[in-house]
Amino acid sequence: MYHVESFSVENFCKLLSQYCVETSTQVIETKPHIQYIAKYLQTLNVQTIVVETDYIDHDYLTGFAAYHVKCFYDYKRKCVRLHFFKEAFEQKDLAAFLRGEKENLAENLCNSYGGFMVLHPLPKSIIGRTCLATYDDDSRRHFPTAWPIRAFFCGLELSVKALPFQEQDQVAGACATSALWSAFHATDRLFHHRVPSPVEITSSATLGMPVKSRVFPNKDGLTIEQMAHAIHAVGLEPYWCDLKNQKNLLEFRALVYAYLACGIPPILVIDLTREKSEENNRTSIGWHAVTVTGYSLLSNRSRQHKDGEFLYKSDAIDQIYVHDDQVGPHAKMVFPSSDLDSHLTTSWGLSSGYLGIRAEIVGIVFPLYNKIRIPFSQPGNDIDTFNKALEMVGLPWLTDTLEWDIRLTQVNCLKKEILSSKLTNPDLREKILASPLPRFIWHATATNDSGLVADILFDATDIDSGKYILRIDAHDPSLRELLAYAKLNPTTDIGKIFSETLNKVRTSHVTD
Amino acid sequence: MSKNNENSQNTSVLIKGIEEYIKSDEGKRKATVYDKALQERVASRLKAEQMDWETLHTRVTI
Numbered sequence A: 001m002y003h004v005e006s007f008s009v010e011n012f013c014k015l016l017s018q019y020c021v022e023t024s025t026q027v028i029e030t031k032p033h034i035q036y037i038a039k040y041l042q043t044l045n046v047q048t049i050v051v052e053t054d055y056i057d058h059d060y061l062t063g064f065a066a067y068h069v070k071c072f073y074d075y076k077r078k079c080v081r082l083h084f085f086k087e088a089f090e091q092k093d094l095a096a097f098l099r100g101e102k103e104n105l106a107e108n109l110c111n112s113y114g115g116f117m118v119l120h121p122l123p124k125s126i127i128g129r130t131c132l133a134t135y136d137d138d139s140r141r142h143f144p145t146a147w148p149i150r151a152f153f154c155g156l157e158l159s160v161k162a163l164p165f166q167e168q169d170q171v172a173g174a175c176a177t178s179a180l181w182s183a184f185h186a187t188d189r190l191f192h193h194r195v196p197s198p199v200e201i202t203s204s205a206t207l208g209m210p211v212k213s214r215v216f217p218n219k220d221g222l223t224i225e226q227m228a229h230a231i232h233a234v235g236l237e238p239y240w241c242d243l244k245n246q247k248n249l250l251e252f253r254a255l256v257y258a259y260l261a262c263g264i265p266p267i268l269v270i271d272l273t274r275e276k277s278e279e280n281n282r283t284s285i286g287w288h289a290v291t292v293t294g295y296s297l298l299s300n301r302s303r304q305h306k307d308g309e310f311l312y313k314s315d316a317i318d319q320i321y322v323h324d325d326q327v328g329p330h331a332k333m334v335f336p337s338s339d340l341d342s343h344l345t346t347s348w349g350l351s352s353g354y355l356g357i358r359a360e361i362v363g364i365v366f367p368l369y370n371k372i373r374i375p376f377s378q379p380g381n382d383i384d385t386f387n388k389a390l391e392m393v394g395l396p397w398l399t400d401t402l403e404w405d406i407r408l409t410q411v412n413c414l415k416k417e418i419l420s421s422k423l424t425n426p427d428l429r430e431k432i433l434a435s436p437l438p439r440f441i442w443h444a445t446a447t448n449d450s451g452l453v454a455d456i457l458f459d460a461t462d463i464d465s466g467k468y469i470l471r472i473d474a475h476d477p478s479l480r481e482l483l484a485y486a487k488l489n490p491t492t493d494i495g496k497i498f499s500e501t502l503n504k505v506r507t508s509h510v511t512d
Numbered sequence B: 001m002s003k004n005n006e007n008s009q010n011t012s013v014l015i016k017g018i019e020e021y022i023k024s025d026e027g028k029r030k031a032t033v034y035d036k037a038l039q040e041r042v043a044s045r046l047k048a049e050q051m052d053w054e055t056l057h058t059r060v061t062i
Helices: A009-019 A025-030 A032-043 A058-066 A091-098 A105-111 A175-191 A198-206 A224-233 A250-260 A377-392 A411-420 A426-434 A477-488 A493-502 B003-023 B025-048
Strands: A002-006 A048-055 A079-085 A113-119 A127-132 A147-153 A156-162 A237-242 A267-275 A282-297 A317-324 A328-334 A343-345 A358-368 A403-410 A440-448 A451-459 A469-474
Touching: A002 A009, A002 A091, A009 A025, A009 A032, A009 A048, A025 A032, A032 A127, A032 A328, A058 A127, A058 A198, A091 A105, A105 A113, A105 A156, A113 A147, A113 A156, A127 A156, A127 A328, A175 A198, A175 A224, A175 A267, A175 A282, A175 A317, A175 A358, A198 A224, A224 A237, A224 A358, A237 B025, A250 A282, A250 A317, A250 A358, A250 A403, A250 B025, A282 A328, A282 A358, A377 A403, A377 A440, A377 A451, A377 A493, A377 B025, A403 A411, A411 A426, A411 A440, A426 A469, A469 A477, A469 A493, A477 A493, A477 B003, A493 B003, B003 B025
Parallel strands: none
Antiparallel strands: A002 A048, A048 A079, A079 A113, A113 A127, A147 A156, A237 A358, A267 A282, A267 A358, A282 A317, A317 A328, A328 A343, A343 A358, A403 A440, A440 A451, A451 A469
């Protein structure tokens, strides 16, 4: 059955109270997730909510079968799903459409679909699988992990570009489980594995591992080692980067951007700290895990770099968006204005009265396909080495505003990008498009105020001691001349300066 | 002078200028500054890849 209601924050809360019978109205109205999602729906300009009752949700059902069905209390098996539309319509309009009397509504419903939210029939933890449209993916905000998710309702095939979110229930899992669950939906699209339900993630994470307390109900969360175990259990490789002792957030930005650009969601582990009232220092609330879904890039940043500085495109990231199971989908985490600060701000705990909460970065877990063997650090080091060489030869018109964009890509994405680009050299275009290339590639692009300077491709599937640079294409004429000279004269000063980079190039693919 | 000769002469001017710059005080200073910056960046990446037992066994609970 269905029920149509116009959207307002009050109506949204009223519907939740009506359909989440295990949770009191007071809990619903004060629940931070609900407040956050209500505001988010306002931002999406949602006009109408359609309630779909008796909805069967796979993830809930798996947890229900493993836990709730064995409770003495008769918890419900079926969920409720709320659909959100940016078009205003009423119950009678939908009824007329279903009776075949208003056919043009179908197109409006499909075009105005803003996503859905599953409501679990449980006390307090009511937010199940939630797929809401992202903020506009414009030149500033990017959501590479979002992909079209289909939802069928009364025979209509609706679609929303999203990454599933759900809150922890502290039975099937805590924040780490929710973060892994969201991340697996993105990696499934890229690497085609089965997406386990939260209860299955917690089970596989703890299987064969020493446990300190009970696994279910899971109130204690997971260790990073257990999170890695859960990633391994779906057939992926966990790659952990420890960022506790970094001087600034530049490496953090570079890492997040490099993998996220390919659609791989970094799972961020943060230490939430708050001010101590009696002393002038901070105290830890605990460690928390969130899934990064997107980022925002400042467009008006000065590209002029200081002496001894390497400039990356990722340095301009001013916000990341995360699925934070204590806040909501695509919650903002804002970078500090000074490079000397190494924490992010978060909306966590705002409604609990905590003030001055900071997210100190502990590290990142990347769920990677086994063939992504060369980690970001290697092309990162190689680009810095190449950049140093360029600075040493004194070509200020080339290097003063030089910026590097290093990101992981897949061969088909790279070729599609080249096909739609304005790469002016037709020979080069043909050569790359027709060449067999590895499935995973690190792609480094150098630009300055005059335009494109160079592209370097690294074979991400190679072994780290191998010659894993696939090709260096210099688009700037002076760089082309310089590299050609260095390649032909390896014993000269110029040749020696570039030797570390050129020696890693497989075959003769240097600036043809 | 043909255009090809002219290009060849320009190229050699560019390379000659670079070779002089590398040997100059400013060239040597740049090399030192960027070498230090590179070492710092490499060291920070190396640190990020190291496993710390205590970190890996801390519970992510919130």
